[in-house]
Amino acid sequence: MRFMTSLKFIDVVAREGSIRKAADKLAITSTALNRRILQIEDELGQQLFERLPGGVRLNTAGEIFVQHIRSQFADLARVQSQIADLSGIRRGHVQIASGADALRRLLPEAIAKYRAKHPAVSFDLARCYGDEAEARLFSLDADIALIFAPIRAAHVHVAATLRQQIHCVMPADHRLAGREQIKLRDLAGESLVLPTAQSGVRQLLDTGLLRRQVDMEVILESDSFEFMQNFLHFESSLFFQIPIAIGAGGGRENEFDPLLVARPMDPADVAAGTLHICHLKGRVLPVAAAKFLDDIITTLRDTYPDEVDQ
Amino acid sequence: MRFMTSLKFIDVVAREGSIRKAADKLAITSTALNRRILQIEDELGQQLFERLPGGVRLNTAGEIFVQHIRSQFADLARVQSQIADLSGIRRGHVQIASGADALRRLLPEAIAKYRAKHPAVSFDLARCYGDEAEARLFSLDADIALIFAPIRAAHVHVAATLRQQIHCVMPADHRLAGREQIKLRDLAGESLVLPTAQSGVRQLLDTGLLRRQVDMEVILESDSFEFMQNFLHFESSLFFQIPIAIGAGGGRENEFDPLLVARPMDPADVAAGTLHICHLKGRVLPVAAAKFLDDIITTLRDTYPDEVDQ
DNA sequence: CAGCGCGATGCAAAAATTGCACTGCTTGCC
DNA sequence: GGCAAGCAGTGCAATTTTTGCATCGCGCTG
CATH class of the missing domain: 3.40.190.10 (Periplasmic binding protein-like II)
Incomplete structure (x- = not known):
């Protein structure tokens, strides 16, 4: 889309924070890029970038303009998609x-x-x-x-929205595997594998754990569910997931791993997310x-x- | 705004219905314009115009795209206005x-x-x-x-929204000038000056007149309020306006013409618009x-x- | 059938964009 | 303190793109 190139260039410069880096990425010389930007600033009658010693940064006008550019691109994509839909495909x-x-x-x-x-x-x-x-x-x-x-x-x-109760995942032969529901106090003395603090699952668990003083051991923190799941094959411990991640809930049996089972946490202990x-x-x-x-x-x-x- | 020219061109061609006419308007040759359009159609992978013997016409894809173009322009205007507002002016x-x-x-x-x-x-x-x-x-x-x-x-x-009762405007010495409110039957035998059928005032009047069979004479139809108002200086007759047009209503005296007076129509006869x-x-x-x-x-x-x- | 108006196209001229070489500036490191 | 590195901006020539002219083919109209 030829008529969008200058706009795309501005977007990339804004993301890269430097005309030269952006020029590299766009496979043109920094001077050509520089001049396109100067030209648009000139046409607009407004600086879009602050020139800093280490590069450039959007000023307020630039922020507004770049947001506009991005919405242009998104809208163009929508239009193209809509037009393509006309032909049935x-x-x-x-x-x-x-x-x-x-x-x-x-x-x-x-x-x-x-x-x-x-x-x-x-x-x-x-x-x-x-x-x-x-x-x-x-x-x-x-x-x-x-x-x-x-x-x-x-x-x-x-x-x-979809309400999801946090489930505790454990080896099928774990002592808690027989329970219908797991309470926080059941976790006492257990080894836990927890998702990182940014995860929604972790935040709900932390909220629950804050209220009840349960003594347990966090042996691992990871942002990879796959890693944590596989870890359970080697060391018996507990980790936590929500039904959509394990294909359980809604009447479906969990099908994610024959060696592991998932049991819901008691909603009174850990709120549904x-x-x-x-x-x-x-x-x-x-x-x-x-x-x-x-x-x-x-x-x-x-x-x-x-x-x-x- | 250089990067919008091609889009502007398409918009003009769509409005003119002909590449040559649009080219005249844009002060370029039809061939340059033609090629820009071919190029964009090519980039888009979609025809935007049907080629007819007498010119061009948007096809469905073109309609969608032109609507997109217009919204781009409107949005650019908004962005420019917003940026200009940053500087206080x-x-x-x-x-x-x-x-x-x-x-x-x-x-x-x-x-x-x-x-x-x-x-x-x-x-x-x-x-x-x-x-x-x-x-x-x-x-x-x-x-x-x-x-x-x-x-x-x-x-x-x-x-x-603003509710507006239709007022009847007449020379200050008209026999109805003394009334507080004018009823449709008061118009019997009067000469009327009416706005054209497309006007909202006329439509409300017609609705009222349909119900009550009042015999009166429409001596003039016009789409110019100014003309109708001036006409009353020369021939004693009645015409109709809403308060915002005459500066009356809301407790303000009518100030539009010292030789004329405006009296509201009875809301039971002519509904407020x-x-x-x-x-x-x-x-x-x-x-x-x-x-x-x-x-x-x-x-x-x-x-x-x-x-x-x- | 002739004439008109339309969009499309080949080709050369005009205009723009680009790349190269280089400037002036700041920062960070020796 | 000086030097190298990284940055944006600029003059000029090369290149690419855009434009205008002449012309074609087509369909409609009188």
């Missing part, structure tokens, strides 16, 4: 920001199912925590976000993204009829 | 579509008052009837519309337009405290 590119939870089973399944119907649609998955996911929606680097944590920013529109399925408020999503969003909400509503809202 | 251009009613006193006064505060803001006033005003909002040729008629399109957001102050739904207006909209609503609320809603 759905094309497009869907960018998703998601926590690790939803990346385990929910999204792989949902995307494969969607792509079976619309093979011309491609996907981009960014794994991140709540705050970053919200930032990505805002900077239009993500169309859709799946966040298992409270929503902080006002610019996020929550299209649907909420998975938020969001997009940027006021934004019209590209056809592909909008339909995928519909699909995923429908799927969740079918799988967990009682836990989905809105 | 409000700049910008406000486009208003309005019926003739509001163009008589309300808008001249309001705009002059606003420009006294913000001399760098310019205005564009298009006089039109309801349907066209709505179309202008949609094609982004107008930021704000003042419509004295029912709103038809779903894409219009009504920011405020509604002036709608609108903008396009979901659109973020440029700073200048948004503030002007605020101003005008505040002014109306001060002048007619009981008739303004929302």
